[in-house]
Amino acid sequence: MNPLDAAFAHDFGAVADFIRQHAIDAPARPALADDRAMLDYAALDARMDRVAAALQREGLAPGDAIAVCANASADYAAVFLGALRAGVAVAPLAPGSAADSLARMIRDADARLLFLDAAGAQALGAGAGEGLPRVALEGEVPGAAPLADWLAPEGARPAPVDTQPGWAFNIIYSSGTTGEPKGIVQSHAMRWAHVKRYRPYGFGPHTVTLLSTPLYSNTTLVLFFPTLAYGGFVRLMPKFDAGRYLELAQQLRATHTMLVPVQYQRLMAHPAFDRFDLASFHMKFCTSSPLPAPLKADVLRRWPGGLIDTYGMTEGGGTVMLEAHLHPDKLHTVGRPAPGSDIRLIDEAGREVAPGEAGEVVGRSGGMMTGYHKQPEKTREAEWFAPDGTRFIRTGDIGRFDADGFLVLFDRKKDMIISGGFNIYPSDLEAVLRRHPDVADAAVVGIASAQWGETPVGFVVLRPDAAIGEDELLHWANAQLGKTQRLAGLRRIAELPRSAIGKVLKRELREAW
Template sequence: MIAADLLASDFATLPDLIRAHAAERGGKIALASDAGALDYAGLDRLMDRIAAALHRDGVAQGQAVAIVAASSIEYAAVFLGALRAGCVAAPLAPSATAESLVAMIADCGAPIVFLDEDAAATLGGREIGAKTVLLTALEAWLAPEGATPTPVTIAPEDGFNIIYSSGTTGTPKGIVQSHAMRWAHIHRNASAGFGDAVTMIATPLYSNTTLVSFLPTLGWGGTAVLMKKFDARGFLELAEAHRATHAMLVPVQYQRIMALPDFDSFDLSSFRFKTCTSAPFSPALKADVVARWPGLLVEYYGMTEGGGTCLLVANQFPDKLHTVGRPVEDHDIRLIDEDGNEVPQGEMGEVVGRSPAMMTGYHGRSEASAAAEWFDAEGRRYIRHGDVGRFDEDGFLTLLDRKKDLIISGGFNIYPTDLEAVLAQHPAVADCSVIGMPSEAWGETPVGFYVPHTGVDASVADILAWTNERLGRTQRLAALHAIDELPRSAIGKVLKRELRDRLAGTGA
């Protein structure tokens, strides 16, 4: 079947779409990086060799294939080859601690793990109960040239990937996303021009933020340009060299790019479509991007778990830049009160959403899956977003606060309870709490408070260093403060807003 017919169908898989693009436009570049490029025909053959090697090694359909590495052509090919084998891709954050990586590998049950050299060094030879393959030695592991895997039939409800929402030493929570969900992400981008796109991939491939741009690019037959590590000037140089048309960036990346003194000297006239998600995006920064960077700026608000998505085309609604836009077609977003009842228009409520793109559930965690759900009067399933917002009279959603205490730093999700669990292990810490504070560099950054244990001598600096040594790079505390007593409510809940107000009042 040709690619156009697949894209017009009710359901197609990404491996089948890539096969069709290879047959029709095999010489077109599919993946590019500073290390080289791979066309669709080459990608299709490489996916076959990877899938055949997985089958040779006894990896069965439905099993997870874990990948721990920085973005590269080899990484992308393994991810896609795993899908062709009927496996479930499990991309894990290389910035996580060794203990967390071991826990996530065990949680997803991957019988094979692909690593780059940095990830291998992080694991340090720990026993993970799975076969390991270094991406630098991928060629030696692959099935021979011309090898083909055993054909598999993939159903819409089959697992596509597992995205872990927590890359720390706490208990990891795997979000299972189906082929149907990913098909919805590809299919809904029919008007985004991905067919002839050159898309800058500047966020990690283990992030859902990345995949909602990366997967449609390949699904529609465009070119994905992979950055191993983001830096503002390097991004602009690469975008200019490749005549990039599309990009997905998080707010802190936009901030760093727009702050370059010579930003206006770069030729970005090829850009048509820029998107942003994952963290609060200030109205002033949106306005600056619209004014100085060619092409549309589209902000998405949604969740890795699915639920509903809002979309704001910033160029078209300059008076709505304080919002995250309106629900996209076929997405239903409601606001509910503490009792689960819908609130009237204009009132504040918890955001819940429903769409064709929703997670199957949290891997192996039925109770957590149930807690993330809300059902309307007709019994239809919604996902709780964990945010509090308000719809205006035009149907635009303004986010007011996070119901949960999730910290978003540089586009990465940080869960305070995971950091608190580490901090609490220090013998000098009797009680502790972690909050998110505004940061010019990262959007938000985690800050800790602790109540000292009587009779245990340790400085704040020593405790901070001890804690950060046990956290992943993206979760480390920016500061730590000793406090006589944590402010708590009558039922014992730590009043984190009082901690934030205390810091804001001192200017610390």
């Protein structure tokens, strides 16, 4: 058994330790790059040491936390990994968040240091993180020490830290657009479970993973850490652009990637897509929001390599995976529970539903959050306990298992529309709208109705050459829908509002209506 296989046979491993081993075994092998810099494993390992030693110099100890508010870069990644080597948790924050939300997140994380770039500094403004020592990841940021000056000297080695499975690895925050943001505490054990989950999908020293989603998103991190743990190469894109992504994929001979549905949509619609050589791809992954079945079919038809649609939550719990290339007849589903995942469906009273019935999805596995940071009540709301006391995480999604054990998702519980006593799943209506040849994208939300309590309305993005009007499209859609499903109205918009990882912001659509 080689050393890597032996390490993965253990119940627990620390990601930072694996990078150290790769630096010993293959120091010149490329590890990490962005648009401006490339680090081999020896350089990445040395940079992590300098970060960890500097954090220890500043008095940070295992259990402390830092915050990072920046776009993806090699320096950002090295700071994240160096903090882990020191046993320090990382709170990665979205530069697109409002300043007051960022301030609450920084306070909630008990961050001792704040790392940021120009985008992060602009988002934070003058007040967020005031009084907290700042380090600039790139360029000049007022009030922040340049990273090069802050780092421990070249050759510095931190005091050894024996990483424990239960320590906080990172604290990932919900969007924080309304109310108090929730910090999802993921442990080193949870990240180790993620690393081991991807072992069957061809990761190793030959891997070239192209990532174009942000480092503050779990969507990115679930592939970022396994790639490095297995000794592969990660190429970060600070900002997604379909044409540039395709150029890089061809140039690098990319083998793996993680993309969100809207990115797949834009890539497949790119006029030059079929002219790029993408034969190097071994496996493509998707998560964060539903990947429509027709889009899955298009990816399978035109993009070489396998496609895995992953359903899960940042909070953890169970994971469901659809190996679409192996099950082309199940593209309308999100797959079957991943090995080690226990997925169940419960009703409003918290009882498991009968086979074939719909219910809220709950799950458990080796990858589960410790809880919401300093919010025990919110943590309890997110948990469901089986009659034998086993802990599960609630998803808030409604689904049903088909006869073959594949999970069909309907919608978020909070997005389900109850009209005249009937349950209406927006995803069903959206699927009908997307079937029209003039429709590029669609979203359906419920609005208040004096007659029905709630009623569905639709928003559509039309294709550039579309000539259909709103009234004509509304009539067409309602002719395809059941009587209780019919849309009360329809609006054409230029683009659906989305988060940085592609989730449709339905709250904004309701407000816009």
